[in-house]
Amino acid sequence: MIKNWTGDGPRRIAFTIIELLVALAIATLLTAIALPSLKEGMRTSSLSRSAGIVQGAFVNARAQAIRTGRPFGVVIERIRRSIGDGTADQLDFFAANYATRMYYVQSPIEYRGDTEDAVCYPVFQTAASTPLPGIAAPQFLVAPRIFFPQRSAGLLYAAAGPSPSLAAQNLLTAGTRFSLGDSGYVFEIERAEKVTGYTTDMVDRLTGASVFQFNEIGTLVDFNFVGTTPETRTQTGVYRPTNPLLTADFPAAPQPAQFHEARFPGGIEPYQGISFRFLTNPIPAALAPVTLVGKSVIDLSISGPTEDPLAFGTQAIFDSTPGVDAPAMAANVQFNNIAVMFSPDGKVDSVYYDQRLVAGNTVTGFVPQRLVTGTTLAFNVGFVDGVLDNIDDGARFPEHIDGTDYQVTGNDFPLNDPQPPLALEVSQTPNFANTDCVWINIQPSSGAVTQVGVAGQPPPGVFSNYYGLGPVPGQSARNVMRYRLLQARKLASGGTVQ
Incomplete structure (x- = not known):
């Protein structure tokens, strides 16, 4: 049974406006005090x-x-x-x-050139004319480089300067690793340069003819050795300047010279065609991306x-x-x-x-x-x-x-x-x-x-x-x-x- 209200005066069924305002003010004050700590805690x-x-x-x-x-x-x-x-x-x-x-990204399959019989050519080329101590002048520093015909490595040609393709450079660029044949040695691209043909500065000692000549466009690559030091040796040969800027200092006829030469490791023979493999730069993988919060x-x-x-x-x-x-x-x-x-x-x-x-x-x-x-x-x-x-x-x-x-x-x-x-x-x-x-x-x-x-x-x-x-x-x-x-x-x- 519900009892009737027996108290003095009317029964209260709600808060007064004053009480609500006081409660709201207290809640606002407490929130203002706690919010910075709560916000910082949420950030952390x-x-x-x-x-x-x-x-x-x-x-x-x-x-x-x-x-x-x-x-x-x-x-x-x-x-x-x-x-x-x-x-x-x-x-x-x-x-x-x-x-x-x-x-996520993964490395795609190796790039082995554009044809089944694609090859490149390890070559030696004069890199500088800085005198070397203990060797009589004239002398020239000979550096190993690699010539890639465009028909063998079109992607590399597109990535090379001048005017490289940025799309190609996303796959092959400075620092990209590659190997030659079965030598087991790994090299890294330092610089890749488009050329309209290639003739080595090295000439035959007896005939004066170029040791190596390739009359087609391609890419000349400067590289370094990963985890190995190239062998060096001093070689007597004949040098014919091909740079017009040198003709004032050197006659056009072949001149005897001393060459300080870096040798290719792993028994790689210069001027001989050899297969190659590039480990191209990474491409997106089929996994969902992840995103940070807050x-x-x-x-x-x-x-x-x-x-x-x-x-x-x-x-x-x-x-x-x-x-x-x-x-x-x-x-x-x-x-x-x-x-x-x-x-x-x-x-x-x-x-x-x-x-x-x-x-x-x-x-x-x-x-x-x-x-x-x-x-x-x-x-x-x-x-x-x-x-x-x-x-x-x-x-x-x-x-x-x-x-x-x-x-x-x-x-x-x-x-x-x-x-x-x-x-x-x-x-x-x-x-x-x-x-x-x-x-x-x-x-x-x-x-x-x-x-x-x-x-x-x-x-x-x-x-x-x-x-x-x-x-x-x-x-x-x-x-x-x-x-x-x-x-x-x-x-x-x-x-x-x-």
């Missing part, structure tokens, strides 16, 4: 999840390389690949310096191998010599993404990142170069608002280091206000100094992928003493930034510089 949680995603992508790529028996890797995709055009002070490095997406990013401006911790940043690539006037940027030029490849034995096979192409005082393009490193690869997982606009500004955070030269030249990318020597003022701690951020480290010799926190920056005096910095002889801001990154990575190496 998102970053932790993103670091796990990045680490997992590398681990998965390594596992795929071992499973498939072919190089497999990860591409770190820049948010934007263009930074504008014009002089350096008109460029915007920011968005091209971080990534939120990664996708405002977490991979900060490429402070990522790279220990030997060059700024290597993957667009500013370091574009302005690689900060002590001189920065070049201008041509229109419609884009950076490439970063790729890390694992070999079938689980080790790091190679890393692909950009090298600038400069004509006069203008950057006309970027081509992937292949890095084989023995030092730790470190990728910073941080916050988008912790990416620096100008990497040289990081040298003065948290404090300016006495004797630092910021190397500001004509039309240079501007530093943030207030200007040096005042410390950098920020609304968000830069990723390299934020102990909430994370390094994803990859050991090249084993392929092991680990995750470790960012170490804090010490006081200026401690930092300067440890790294030997000071007014005399002084140091550049770019080098101070490199030291700050080594400091930030110290937790991964037991407190010592890697």
Whole structure:
């Protein structure tokens, strides 16, 4: 049975407006107090999840390389690949310096030429006329090169300069590995040049005729040896200058000369046709890409191998010599993404990142170069608002280091206000100094992928003493930034510089 209300006055069935306003004010105050902590906690949680995603992508790529028996890797995709055009002070490095997406890549099948009987020709050619000690003049340094007829290697011809095809350079470029015949030796392309024909500078000692001559277009490749040193010997021969610039110094008739010559390893015979195999650059794999969460990013401006911790940043690539006037940027030029490849034995096979192409005082393009490193690869997982606009500004955070030269030249990318020597003022701690951020480290010799926190920056005096910095002889801001990154990575190496 429901009892009737027996109290004095009417029964209350709701709060008064005053009580509601007081409760709302209290709730608003509590929310205002708790929200910053909650927001920061959510940011840190998102970053932790993103670091796990990045680490997992590398681990998965390594596992795929071992499973498939072919190089497999990860591409770190820049948010934007263009930074504008014009002089350096008109460029915007920011968005091209971080990534939120990664996708998988694999090495395609080997490129063995355009026909079943495709061959190339190892040759010797004069590289310079610098005198060699202990050898009588005239003398010339003879270097090994390789001539690829276009009918045998059309893709290589398209990738060679001048006027290379950028599409072809995505597959074959400086740093691409190749081997000759069954020698077992591996070489790397240093430079590829289109030629309309080839005649060696070496001539027969008795007849004066060229040792080797090929009257068709092709590609002449400069290369280096991977893991081996070429044999050298001194050879007596005959030299006929073919460069018109040398005719003033040397007569046209064959001249006896001493040749200091690099020999091809593995018993490879010069001037004889031999088969070849190129391991082309990676192509996308049929696996779903991965994306970071929240405002977490991979900060490429402070990522790279220990030997060059700024290597993957667009500013370091574009302005690689900060002590001189920065070049201008041509229109419609884009950076490439970063790729890390694992070999079938689980080790790091190679890393692909950009090298600038400069004509006069203008950057006309970027081509992937292949890095084989023995030092730790470190990728910073941080916050988008912790990416620096100008990497040289990081040298003065948290404090300016006495004797630092910021190397500001004509039309240079501007530093943030207030200007040096005042410390950098920020609304968000830069990723390299934020102990909430994370390094994803990859050991090249084993392929092991680990995750470790960012170490804090010490006081200026401690930092300067440890790294030997000071007014005399002084140091550049770019080098101070490199030291700050080594400091930030110290937790991964037991407190010592890697």
